[in-house]
Amino acid sequence: VRSAPDGPTALAIVLRAVLYALAIVLLVLYGPREEHRFIYQGF
Amino acid sequence: VRPPSGRPATWLLAVALVALVDAAITRTRVLWGHIPTENTIDPQWAQISQTYQVARKLFHDPGRPAPVRVALLGDSRIWFAGHAPYVERALAAVAPDLDVRVDDLGIFGALAGDLAMVSRHVDRLEPQLVVLALGPAQLLPDESGRLGNVPAALLDFGWGDSPLPAPTYGARAERGARTLWPLFRFRELARGVLWQRVFPEPEAHAPLPDRVSSPRELFDFLYGADGAAADAAFETWRRAPTLERYVDYLRVVHSRWLDDRSGPLRGSARLADADRALGMLDWAVARLRGEHRRVVVLLMPENPVLDADTAGRYHDPALSDRAAGLVRTVARRQGVDVVDGRRWMPAEAFFDLLHLFPDVSGFQRPLAEEIVRALGT
Numbered sequence: 001v002r003s004a005p006d007g008p009t010a011l012a013i014v015l016r017a018v019l020y021a022l023a024i025v026l027l028v029l030y031g032p033r034e035e036h037r038f039i040y041q042g043f
Numbered sequence: 044v045r046p047p048s049g050r051p052a053t054w055l056l057a058v059a060l061v062a063l064v065d066a067a068i069t070r071t072r073v074l075w076g077h078i079p080t081e082n083t084i085d086p087q088w089a090q091i092s093q094t095y096q097v098a099r100k101l102f103h104d105p106g107r108p109a110p111v112r113v114a115l116l117g118d119s120r121i122w123f124a125g126h127a128p129y130v131e132r133a134l135a136a137v138a139p140d141l142d143v144r145v146d147d148l149g150i151f152g153a154l155a156g157d158l159a160m161v162s163r164h165v166d167r168l169e170p171q172l173v174v175l176a177l178g179p180a181q182l183l184p185d186e187s188g189r190l191g192n193v194p195a196a197l198l199d200f201g202w203g204d205s206p207l208p209a210p211t212y213g214a215r216a217e218r219g220a221r222t223l224w225p226l227f228r229f230r231e232l233a234r235g236v237l238w239q240r241v242f243p244e245p246e247a248h249a250p251l252p253d254r255v256s257s258p259r260e261l262f263d264f265l266y267g268a269d270g271a272a273a274d275a276a277f278e279t280w281r282r283a284p285t286l287e288r289y290v291d292y293l294r295v296v297h298s299r300w301l302d303d304r305s306g307p308l309r310g311s312a313r314l315a316d317a318d319r320a321l322g323m324l325d326w327a328v329a330r331l332r333g334e335h336r337r338v339v340v341l342l343m344p345e346n347p348v349l350d351a352d353t354a355g356r357y358h359d360p361a362l363s364d365r366a367a368g369l370v371r372t373v374a375r376r377q378g379v380d381v382v383d384g385r386r387w388m389p390a391e392a393f394f395d396l397l398h399l400f401p402d403v404s405g406f407q408r409p410l411a412e413e414i415v416r417a418l419g420t
Contacts, residue, residue: 012047013047013050013052013053013056014056015047016047016048016053016057017053017054017056017057017059017060018057018060020053020054020057020060021056021057021058021060021061021064024057024061025061025064025065025226028226028227028230029226029230029233029234029237030234033231
């Protein structure tokens, strides 16, 4: 008889991964950003 | 037993999910579909909007397939006057047997570094001919000493040499990350675009019309409710075309450069320090020309109304020739032709001291003739 896994379940891993992926994407898009002061002489 | 946060499987799955989200944004209309602000001509936003459109053309949707492709690089002067439909129609008249797609990659205020950075990616469009439309502005840094602005910053990625040095490890790391990771590469654009997808804004402005048959149409496009006043002032000048009346016309809606001592019509003395800009243009031409690709440097038409300004009140009379001489040295070094279009057009073909009327100026006709000549040789 196999005992139930005492480590994290697959669901926990998936939920964590989704959380991390979202955090990474949001950090890239809306995280710290350098301020460009764009100046140009055109129209 | 390790918690989920410490498991390699968690991180591998997270990376895979990031890659999925990345592709769902950067390879689809989520990032590259029409956005309401992309046609703005507000000086504060026009450069980033046009960089976005150039990026769309380069990295997502090059346009219709055609056996012959011509790319136009330059600033607002080619953006207005080199709008693809005008040039394609002129090409159809000059060479009816030639099926040419024109890609107008002009961006308002593009400096030498911006053009060099765009040129880095132009081979994606596989043009047989690139027209580099230049003027004195492409030999001078802007007022903060920079040779490139939005396009130079946002399109700075790719393997190999970059025209702009990355002075720090951080800058080099950022360039590397832009090269490797599409979402990071387009993050500034995606940031604004995704926001507009969630919170749609009204259309900022109409796109440049594919046909312009009178000055009034352009004035309405540019100045909205003030279009009629601009048109009346322009007509007053046309009936008695003196420099004074032209200045009066400009003061109605668009007098930005008249009193600007450091604007794009001044600065022949500063050309003594044009080496950095010339280095950029040299880099761009070397990058652009190839076995199956020709490069033509076009000196853009200049408004002859300034001929009457012999005292230099509104412009620097020495600027044009000195700048042309410097551009020629670059072209000679790279073995490419210079087409001197500076005297191509009469004063009534311009809507201000720098810009040609789109379509109605007729600039596209001599441009098309030069394109056909360059393609045929």
